[in-house]
Amino acid sequence: MTHPTEVAAGNALAGRNSYLDLLRLVALIGVIIYQWFGWVWTPIAIPFAALTFTVAGVLMAASLDRSAAHPWTVLAKRVRRVLLPVWGLAAVAIPLMVWYGSAAGAGPGIGTAPGWRSMLLWVVPLFEPPSSAWGTAWTGSLWFVPAYLW
Numbered sequence: 001m002t003h004p005t006e007v008a009a010g011n012a013l014a015g016r017n018s019y020l021d022l023l024r025l026v027a028l029i030g031v032i033i034y035q036w037f038g039w040v041w042t043p044i045a046i047p048f049a050a051l052t053f054t055v056a057g058v059l060m061a062a063s064l065d066r067s068a069a070h071p072w073t074v075l076a077k078r079v080r081r082v083l084l085p086v087w088g089l090a091a092v093a094i095p096l097m098v099w100y101g102s103a104a105g106a107g108p109g110i111g112t113a114p115g116w117r118s119m120l121l122w123v124v125p126l127f128e129p130p131s132s133a134w135g136t137a138w139t140g141s142l143w144f145v146p147a148y149l150w
Contacts, residue, residue, distance in 0.1 A: 027048040083125075125145045127146050129145075
């Protein structure tokens with residue numbers, strides 16, 4: 001006879017897709033190799049960005065299928081999961097970029113006070129949020145946020 005905890009654990013694992021887990025693992029290994037060694041050929045050999053977006057898209061479609069009656073609830077949860085970390089980074093990065101003498105405004109306005117339009121991209125990042133030369137190390141990886149939201 002099976003124990004109730006074994007049945008519960010079996011049901012939790014039954015919903016997992018091992019193929020998606022494998023794709024996620026390959027993407028993670030590709031990112032780690034690229035970040036550690038900086039080999040330029042790594043994204044060609046292991047297309048980790050494409051794998052990451054593929055896994056995210058499949059999981060989003062599965063979530064929408066499971067709650068067909070409430071798709072906006074699913075979308076709101078996904079957006080909240082993405083935006084909260086961006087807002088946390090903005091709360092730290094924007095004051096530091098201003099403190100270090102370069103206002104958060106990429107392009108010709110570097111060194112000037114940030115405008116409300118550029119700061120709006122930190123609230124709703126439909127395009128990559130602006131950064132200063134100093135803040136690029138912090139904000140350079142935010143390119144995926146608008147791609148995910150679009």
